[in-house]
Amino acid sequence: MKLREQMPELIGAAEWLNGQVTREELIGDKPTLIHFWSISCHLCKEAMPQVNQFRDDFKDKLNVIAVHMPRSENDLNIEEIKRVAVEHGITQPIFIDSEHKLTELFENQYVPAYYVFDRDGKLRHFQAGGSGMKMLEKRVNRVLDELEKTE
Template sequence: MKLRELMPELSGATAWVNNEVTKEDLVGDKPTLIHFWSVSCHLCKEAMPQVNQFRDEFKDKLNVVAVHMPRSEKDLDLEEIKEVAKEHGITQPIYVDSELKLNDAFENQYVPAYYVFDKEGKLRHFQAGGSGMKMLEKRVNRVLDENEKTV
């Protein structure tokens, strides 16, 4: 995805965990952080406490959605996805992308990967990898500040 592109539709999930959301639920009110992760990804698990902190700290100002992207056949077990999500405190909606439909729509190649959209649903920041959470926090805060000014 290129910066300023619109958020793809959140269709094609093989399952939803915790709650199901649509693009319409996310766009219009507040910015959104969508993060891709996988049960077999060590870096994803290491970064999860910081993602959960964003979710909790900005719960009234930021939508957070997880996307589970399988990296192998073993990553397709829905019960394991639910178990790992519970272990790591992932309470936000989880789009289970076992057929890689959303992954393809995002043109995503990485886990962990983070996409920050403004309230209009335009991509404002993308980053991949386990480090750089300070940069992600800065970008989230910038989009939140812009949102505050337009409310």
């Protein structure tokens, strides 16, 4: 995905955990952070406390959606995904992307990966990898600041 492109439809989930959301429910409401992760990804698990902190700190200002992107056959076990989600405190909606349908719409190749969309559903920031949470926080704050200036 390129910056300023519209958020893709959230379609093709094998299953949703912790509730289901649509693109329409996210756009026009508030900015959205969509993060890709996998149960076999060590960096994802290391970053999860920071993602959860983010979710909690910005709960009234930011939508947070998780996308589980399998990297191997072992990552397709829904019960294991549920177990790891509980173990790591992932309470936001989780899109289980067993067939990589959403992954392909996002043209995503990485876990962890973070996509920040503004309230209008335009991509404003992308980053991949386990580090750089400070940069992610800066970008989210920038989108939130823009939102406050327009209200």
